[in-house]
Structures are given as structure tokens and as C-alpha cells.
Amino acid sequence: MAASHLGWIANMAVSIGLSIAILILISLGLSVLFGMMGIINLAHGEFLMFGAFATLAGVRLQLPLPVAMILATCVVAAYGWVVERLLIRHLYGRLADSMLATWGLSLVMSQVAVYLFGSSTQGIATPGGSFKVGEFSISVYSVILIVAALGLLGFVYAVFTRTKYGVMARAAVQRPQMAAAIGIDPQRINALTFMFGAGLAGAAGALLAPMVGVMPTMGEAYIARAFMTVVVGGSGVLTGAAAASTLLGGIENIVSYLSTPFFGQAALLILAICLVRVMPTGISGRLRRKL
Secondary structure: OHHHHHHHHHHHHHHHHHHHHHHHHHHHHHHHHHHHHOOOOOOHHHHHHHHHHHHHHHHHOOOOHHHHHHHHHHHHHHHHHHHHHHOHHHHOOOHHHHHHHHHHHHHHHHHHHHHHHOOOOEOOOOOOOEEEEOOEEEEHHHHHHHHHHHHHHHHHHHHHHHOHHHHHHHHHHHOHHHHHHOOOOHHHHHHHHHHHHHHHHHHHHHHHOOOOOEOOOOOHHHHHHHHHHHHHHOOOHHHHHHHHHHHHHHHHHHHHHHOOHHHHHHHHHHHHHHHHHHOOOHHHHHHOOOO
């Protein structure tokens, strides 16, 4: 009986942790762009999809999966730099125009993916197998995904608080005129920040590729939850994303377990609406945290 209870607890912990980890992964890049730059990137789901397809292409070239994921992240980051240079740079301070432009970009990226890879669902074998705790079988890759999400949070924290770029990025966003006066190039820093956010989206797609079907429309399955997480979290890149992911992911998983996934998603939406109603600036706004 004790082993059965332990297995149930372990299974629930991994299940809840996985839901939280997925929300962290899909929202972290969007949170960087929104919190640091005030950019609403409606092509975020397609950046994620791009990362998944780049990983798939790497695996088909016989690259080890971790190497394919790292290369996919770098490819999407480089693509984000190009997008910022050619498109986003001319739209800062024009919210409606930037939303329309990134929405159009998302349509183009989806069609390019269909042309290159076809419209059918493709997949990557999930590595690691599983292990048993009591009567429950737990996927090793689910645990890896949870660790990866925590690792990315720590990495983003280190970048923005422990590196010269992080200090300049925060200065360029919070005090652009003063930053320019002391020799910081805001345009260059903004390009690097957009590149960083795109790379995080690519990393999310790469990490999710072994667990989900890879197809041109896969970003649509995550974009709504990513935006809800960012809006509930507020402008704080880390505090907002981590807190909102924990609340929304935890509630969705618990309600899904007690009833059905439909009611779990409904509970997530209702909670998001309530939180935005009582905290219009998001959780990080209430906490007065900018990172």
C-alpha cells in the first residue's frame, strides 16, 4: 500500500511539474520580448514550430538528438535576428503595426513549412524510456523536460543579471536615451534581445518535438496558452513567467485529473480571467518586479 501511495504521489508530481514546465517553455521567449521590449509577437507559435522542424531535420541527418536541439535553437535565434533587422526594427512603438506584421509573418512561416515538410504530422521518437514507481510508469523524458524548463529559467536569470549584455539590455529598455548617452547602441541591443527571445521559442519547440506531433500548425496549439501565461505574469520576465506558469499549469493539471482535460483548460481560462481582473498589471506588476 505504501508503494502504491508513493507511486501515485510521484506520478501526480511529475504530471503537475510537466504541465508547469510546458507553460514555462512556451511562454519564456514571448515573456522576454514583451517584458523587455514591449513587443507582441503573433508569430511566436511559428518560431516554436520552426524549432521543432529544425530539430526533426537534424535528427534525419543522423545528428544526436541533443545536438539537433542545440543547433535548432541557434538556427531559430539567427532567424529572429534577421526578422528584427528586416521587419521589427521599423515597427517599435507601433503596436498595432507590429502585431499585424508578425501575424502576416506567421502565415508565411506556416506556408513555408507546408511547402518544405508537407502538411502531415511527423514525429521524433521519445528518448529515455520509462521507469516504474509503485504501479505507475513515468516517462524519463517528462522529468528531463521539467529539469530543462528550470534550467532555462536559471539561464535567463543569469543572462539578465550576471552578464554585461543583460545590464545593457535592461538599460536600453528602461532608459534608452541615457543608455545611448553612455555609448550603448539601443538598436544593436534590441536586435540581440529579439534574437534571444526567438532562440528561447526555438528551444521550446526543440524540447517539445519528441513529445508531440511536429506539423506546420503545431504552434496554434500553444500560442493561446503562451499569451495567457504572459498576460497573467505581467512584464516581469522571470517572476511573471514562473509564477503564472505554476498557477495556471497546476490548476489545469489538477482539474484535468479530477474531471477531464476539457474542464482543465476551462479552469485555466477562468483562472486567467480572474487574475487579470484583480491584477491588471499581472503578477509581477503586483510584486513590482521587472525581471
